[in-house]
Amino acid sequence: MSTTTHGLGGLKYDPSKKARAPEWNVFFALVGIILIFELVGRIFMGDSFLFNTRDTVDTLFNHQRLQIIILQVSITGIIALGVTQVIISGGIDLSSGSIVGATAMIAMSFAQVAMVNGNPNPKAIFAAQGWVDLPVLVPVAVGLACGAVAGFINGALVAYTRIPPFIATLGMMVTARGIAKWWSKGNPISFPTDSYATIGKGMMPVIIFVSLAVLFHLILTYTRYGKHCYGIGSNEQAMRMSGINVEKMKVLIYVIAGLLSALAAVVLSSKNLTAQAGMGVMYELDAIAMAVIGGISLQGGRGSIIGTVLGALIFGVIISGFTFLKLDAYYQEMVKGVIIVAAVVLDQWRQKGRARG
Amino acid sequence: MSDIILETRGLSKRYGGVHALEDANFILRKGEHVAVVGDNGAGKSTFVRQVTAVEQRSAGHVFFDGQEVDFAGPLEAREAGIETVFQTLALADDLDVPSNLFLGRELYKFRMGPFSILDRKAMRDRTLEALKTTAVKIPNVDNPIRNMSGGQRQCVSIARTAAFASKLVIMDEPTAALGVQETAQVENIIRGLKERDIPMILISHNLRQVFDLVDRIVVFRRGRIVASLNKDETDGNDIVSYITGVKGGEPANA
Numbered sequence: 192m193s194t195t196t197h198g199l200g201g202l203k204y205d206p207s208k209k210a211r212a213p214e215w216n217v218f219f220a221l222v223g224i225i226l227i228f229e230l231v232g233r234i235f236m237g238d239s240f241l242f243n244t245r246d247t248v249d250t251l252f253n254h255q256r257l258q259i260i261i262l263q264v265s266i267t268g269i270i271a272l273g274v275t276q277v278i279i280s281g282g283i284d285l286s287s288g289s290i291v292g293a294t295a296m297i298a299m300s301f302a303q304v305a306m307v308n309g310n311p312n313p314k315a316i317f318a319a320q321g322w323v324d325l326p327v328l329v330p331v332a333v334g335l336a337c338g339a340v341a342g343f344i345n346g347a348l349v350a351y352t353r354i355p356p357f358i359a360t361l362g363m364m365v366t367a368r369g370i371a372k373w374w375s376k377g378n379p380i381s382f383p384t385d386s387y388a389t390i391g392k393g394m395m396p397v398i399i400f401v402s403l404a405v406l407f408h409l410i411l412t413y414t415r416y417g418k419h420c421y422g423i424g425s426n427e428q429a430m431r432m433s434g435i436n437v438e439k440m441k442v443l444i445y446v447i448a449g450l451l452s453a454l455a456a457v458v459l460s461s462k463n464l465t466a467q468a469g470m471g472v473m474y475e476l477d478a479i480a481m482a483v484i485g486g487i488s489l490q491g492g493r494g495s496i497i498g499t500v501l502g503a504l505i506f507g508v509i510i511s512g513f514t515f516l517k518l519d520a521y522y523q524e525m526v527k528g529v530i531i532v533a534a535v536v537l538d539q540w541r542q543k544g545r546a547r548g
Numbered sequence: 549m550s551d552i553i554l555e556t557r558g559l560s561k562r563y564g565g566v567h568a569l570e571d572a573n574f575i576l577r578k579g580e581h582v583a584v585v586g587d588n589g590a591g592k593s594t595f596v597r598q599v600t601a602v603e604q605r606s607a608g609h610v611f612f613d614g615q616e617v618d619f620a621g622p623l624e625a626r627e628a629g630i631e632t633v634f635q636t637l638a639l640a641d642d643l644d645v646p647s648n649l650f651l652g653r654e655l656y657k658f659r660m661g662p663f664s665i666l667d668r669k670a671m672r673d674r675t676l677e678a679l680k681t682t683a684v685k686i687p688n689v690d691n692p693i694r695n696m697s698g699g700q701r702q703c704v705s706i707a708r709t710a711a712f713a714s715k716l717v718i719m720d721e722p723t724a725a726l727g728v729q730e731t732a733q734v735e736n737i738i739r740g741l742k743e744r745d746i747p748m749i750l751i752s753h754n755l756r757q758v759f760d761l762v763d764r765i766v767v768f769r770r771g772r773i774v775a776s777l778n779k780d781e782t783d784g785n786d787i788v789s790y791i792t793g794v795k796g797g798e799p800a801n802a
Contacts, residue, residue: 415654416662418647425642432638433652434623443662492642 213486213493216541217501220484220534224505228512240515256515258394260507264481265396266455266462268503271478272400272407273451275499278482279411280444281424281491282349282356286363287452287478290341291471292371294456298334299380299466301325302387314381327386334457335450341367342449346442364475372468381465391462399458403451408496420444424491480527481506484534505530550614551578553716553747554599559608561594568594570771572608576716579745581738583758586768587791592751595768596720599749600625600632613715629715633706633722645689646675649708678711682737699730703737710737717741717748723757735761755784767791 228240238244243253270287277284300316305323307313315323341363348359389395411417419440422430430437455474460466485502487494509530513523554576561569569591576582584592598605601619610617612628619625622632639648650671658665675689684703686696693701702722709717719738723731738761741748752758758765759779767775767790774796777786789795 410663413665413668414660414663415656415666418643418654418666419662421642422640422647422651425640426638429638429640429651432622432634434626435652440662492640 213538213541214495214497214501216537217484217486217498217505217534221501221505221508224508224512228508228515232515236516238515240512256511258397260504260511261397261400262394263510264503264507265400266459267474267477267481267506268400268500269396269403269455269458270452270474271481271499271503272403272496273448274475274478275482275485275487275494275496276407276411276417276420277356277444277448278479278487278489279424279491279494280420280441281427282441282444283479283489284345284360284445284448285357285475286341286345286360286367287448287455288471288474288476289364289367289371290338290449290452291456291459291474292468293341293367293374294334294337294453295460295466295470296371296374296380296468297337298330298453298457299383299460300375301333302327302330302383302460303380304382304384307382312382314378316375316380324384327384327390330383330387331390331457334453336453338449338451338453338456339446340449341452342446343442345449346445349445350438350441368468371470374468377468379465379467383461383464387461388464389461391458391460396458396462399454403454404496404500411496416440416443421492424493426492477506480531483531486534486538488538489535502534552576552611553578553580553613554749555611556595556599557609557611559595559598559610560606561591561598561603562606567771569598572773574766574773576747576749579742579747580764581742581748581750581762582764582766583750583752583762584766584768585752585755585758585787585791590768590791591771592768593720594771596632596718596749596751600630600718602634630718631709631713631716632718632720633709634720639693639701639705641694642692644692645679645686645704646671648693648704649675649678649711651708653712674711678707682707682710682740684733684737697730699726699733702726703730703733706734706737710741713741713744713746715747717746718751719748720751721753722750723752723754731757755787758787759784767796769793769796 225241232238232240239253241252241256243250270291274284274287301322302325303315303317303323304312305315305318312318312323317323345360345363348354348362349356411420419430419435422435423437423440427437456471459470481502482494482499483489483502484505485494485498485500487498506527509526510523513520513526552575554574556572556574559569559572559574560567572591572595574595584595586592597603599610600622601624602622612630617628619628626632640651643651646668655667655670655674656664657667672689679686679689684707686700686704693704696704702725706719706722709719723734726734735757738748738750750758750762763779765777765779765782765787766773767777767787769791775790786795
């Protein structure tokens with residue numbers, strides 16, 4: 192703010208000096224990473240990363256690759272939307288991956304068919320109760336309810352017992368994974384109804400992710416809920432003094448995060464046509480990493496859904512890029528780790544630079 | 549209706565064995581601006597914290613606007629019409645000026661529980677209006693206040709108080725951390741309150757400022773009110789002798 196002069200005589204303000212939205216930096220990073228893959232691909236593989244090089248189809252871009260880039264991050268992306276608002280409000284959610292596991296198992300057991308190839312479904316959990324061939328609404332509602340309950344417990348622990356969110360959600364992470372394994376004694380649950388199977392079919396995860404991203408961008412920008420998320424992450428004490436029920440808000444924030452994890456579980460189990468107790472392992476960390484790469488500050492108060500979506504795309508591009516370069520998945524994880532740390536370091540430098548400038 | 553807006557009778561606060569405030573009898577009339585002065589630890593802030601219910605008093609009665617009140621917390625006090633600028637700023641650094649001004653009392657386009665849609669334009673317009681009437685100059689109200697100077701942030705905090713002031717304003721050392729020009733700006737806001745006939749309690753160490761702004765000066769010493777003096781009937785030396793205990797060994801009623 193070196194261009195401003197203090198005092199009663201009016202303050203000069205130079206709009207050209209306004210700080211560039213941090214999302215632009217993430218966007219430039221995304222473009223940079225794509226360019227690197229494109230260049231390396233052209234030089235060493237003789238192939239383009241982004242553009243279509245096949246004669247059989249007549250398109251500018253390699254549509255297949257673009258679809259895969261976003262499809263493979265859609266499900267963790269849905270979780271990341273919920274995690275984003277948790278982090279903006281100054282919290283953290285480590286339980287999302289385990290909520291995915293538990294919810295997938297429970298929801299799937301309400302989505303099973305009665306007969307497989309003319310024989311009774313051997314995997315049906317509730318065959319004895321006759322709870323098979325249920326309308327798709329039942330497993331979806333049961334799944335979302337599981338997520339809401341898990342989120343409510345997270346939120347209530349954070350808000351009312353005042354234990355750190357890291358601990359509260361760590362407890363939920365371990366417990367929910369236990370529930371996922373206990374539910375069917377470790378057996379996978381398969382054979383969903385056709386209607387359940389359509390939820391995650393084809394590009395459906397992308398459609399769900401993108402529409403939710405738009406919805407949550409609007410919520411965080413234009414509603415009281417969004418404003419108070421930023422406010423709580425920024426100065427909880429001030430919010431309290433201003434008469435905002437911080438505890439209630441926190442519970443709501445974690446419930447919404449739980450709901451989004453549950454929705455991701457429904458989409459994932461539908462896409463895979465099966466649910467396993469190990470589903471969603473490490474998803475919570477991928478989701479947090481997407482948010483962090485997207486410029487969400489772990490101190491709370493700063494960041495946006497646009498940032499998280501860009502962070503998710505960076506993830507997708509890296510996974511696709513390594514596959515494109517025919518490099519082992521080991522390298523992928525190494526590079527992912529470096530990018531997470533680099534993103535935070537760069538963000539800190541930028542913050543400091545702005546405070547000085 | 550009497551013309552008394554705030555009265556305390558026998559207001560006391562003990563922290564364990566420490567008598568931070570003892571038997572404070574205080575009266576504030578409508579439209580009156582009163583300064584509360586005293587050495588560090590004399591009980592000024594303690595007094596304010598009891599009136600605004602940030603802490604619960606140990607004994608005594610508070611009457612506000614004609615009736616006895618027993619606020620459960622600062623929020624109830626605010627809803628009753630007592631606006632306070634606390635020593636620690638109650639601002640959210642990552643929010644812009646309108647969001648801070650309307651923190652907890654947002655304006656809506658459309659009500660839908662927690663997902664009520666904010667009327668950002670109306671809040672922005674009213675913010676600019678409030679800043680104009682209080683003569684606070686902020687270069688860009690759409691920036692997060694994190695990037696603003698301490699003085700500008702204090703001005704936002706005070707503009708919030710002034711904008712929503714209805715019955716009583718309390719300011720706890722509003723200019724303690726401010727530069728000369730910023731202090732002048734805050735003093736202008738206070739003069740604006742006087743013109744609008746809004747009563748105020750000002751806690752300040754700055755006697756020049758006190759004599760400049762208020763009608764009456766109440767001196768605290770060791771948790772007791774030792775003097776209540778009209779500005780025209782006293783001077784700086786007089787006040788200092790009450791603050792240091794040269795004068796006024798006996799507790800007085802304010």
